[in-house]
Amino acid sequence: MQHRTMESYKIQLVAIVSLILVFPNTQGWGEDGHFIVCKIAQSRLSNSAAEAVKNLLPESAQNDLASLCLWPDEIKRDARYRWSATLHFADTPDSLCNFQYDSKSPYSFILMHSASNDPSGALSELGKTTQQFRDCKDLSTGEKGQCVVGAINNYTNQLLNYGSVTKYNLTEALLFLSHFVGDIHQPLHCGFVSDLGGNRVAVNWYNTVRNLHRVWDDDIIETAEERFYDSNRTEYINAIQQNITKAWADQVKGWENCSPNKIPCPDIYASESIEEACQWAYKGVSVNSNLQDEYFLTRLPIVTLRLAQGGVRLAATLNRIFGTQYSAAM
Numbered sequence: 209m210q211h212r213t214m215e216s217y218k219i220q221l222v223a224i225v226s227l228i229l230v231f232p233n234t235q236g237w238g239e240d241g242h243f244i245v246c247k248i249a250q251s252r253l254s255n256s257a258a259e260a261v262k263n264l265l266p267e268s269a270q271n272d273l274a275s276l277c278l279w280p281d282e283i284k285r286d287a288r289y290r291w292s293a294t295l296h297f298a299d300t301p302d303s304l305c306n307f308q309y310d311s312k313s314p315y316s317f318i319l320m321h322s323a324s325n326d327p328s329g330a331l332s333e334l335g336k337t338t339q340q341f342r343d344c345k346d347l348s349t350g351e352k353g354q355c356v357v358g359a360i361n362n363y364t365n366q367l368l369n370y371g372s373v374t375k376y377n378l379t380e381a382l383l384f385l386s387h388f389v390g391d392i393h394q395p396l397h398c399g400f401v402s403d404l405g406g407n408r409v410a411v412n413w414y415n416t417v418r419n420l421h422r423v424w425d426d427d428i429i430e431t432a433e434e435r436f437y438d439s440n441r442t443e444y445i446n447a448i449q450q451n452i453t454k455a456w457a458d459q460v461k462g463w464e465n466c467s468p469n470k471i472p473c474p475d476i477y478a479s480e481s482i483e484e485a486c487q488w489a490y491k492g493v494s495v496n497s498n499l500q501d502e503y504f505l506t507r508l509p510i511v512t513l514r515l516a517q518g519g520v521r522l523a524a525t526l527n528r529i530f531g532t533q534y535s536a537a538m
């Protein structure tokens with residue numbers, strides 16, 4: 209009987225492992241990346257922000273934001289939340305290493321500027337209809353703002369209603385915002401459109417077949433934890449926290465800063481990500497590249513830096529949201 213139970217357990221296990229291999233998590237920092245960003249962020253909250261986060265988290269989370277930071281990845285394929293799938297990234301046209309939320313296509317630019325020779329206005333009307341939003345849109349519908357940058361702005365605005373009667377679900381807003389501030393710091397979440405931010409670039413990670421996006425979501429982090437931190441995520445987090453207070457201490461203010469009257473600055477984070485995607489993630493990689501120590505050891509510092517910046521900026525954003533809210537209420 210016991211043997212039989214063991215056998216069925218084994219079969220179940222094989223089935224689960226096979227499912228994991230067939231449907232790898234290929235979007236967003238993986239579990240560890242999001243956990244790390246949220247852990248760092250929660251340790252840096254002001255009193256008023258810490259209080260608000262505690263109030264908004266469900267009881268089951270036991271005031272641990274990190275325990276729920278993967279939630280938006282877990283629900284994005286559910287019918288009820290499928291609309292959120294495009295909010296995890298903001299890909300840019302191939303080989304352009306800069307992010308533009310909203311720009312007119314060169315074609316419409318020419319038409320608009322020929323309007324002075326167009327007394328009837330027909331051309332400038334045509335210019336308007338060919339106007340395209342560049343990097344922050346739903347790629348299938350073209351709807352503006354449907355990207356990680358638009359989502360960070362949107363959920364920040366929702367959370368500003370904290371403390372007053374609102375139609376928004378502010379618990380969901382907090383979890384989405386916390387997740388998306390993590391995602392936007394993963395360079396390949398602002399990668400190129402045609403390869404879906406590296407998802408279509410098959411590579412070998414040591415002896416395993418992967419895609420480049422997954423290498424940046426999970427493999428660099430997991431290999432670092434195994435090799436340098438005793439397979440212990442908390443040790444990696446402690447090392448990052450030490451860097452934030454020591455080696456990077458004089459840069460942290462700069463990471464936290466945003467334009468004077470803005471609460472989040474996702475355009476800045478997306479611009480940095482696409483630059484790093486070009487300079488580090490895509491550089492020297494082609495289909496079936498063998499990525500081993502040379503790639504791992506030169507890219508790990510970028511991954512560690514981005515996790516730190518994600519955590520610091522999520523905290524700064526939440527501190528501004530709930531600080532603003534509190535001072536507005538006074």
Ligand SMILES: [Zn+2]
Nearest residue numbers: 235236296391
């Ligand atoms: Zn995500």
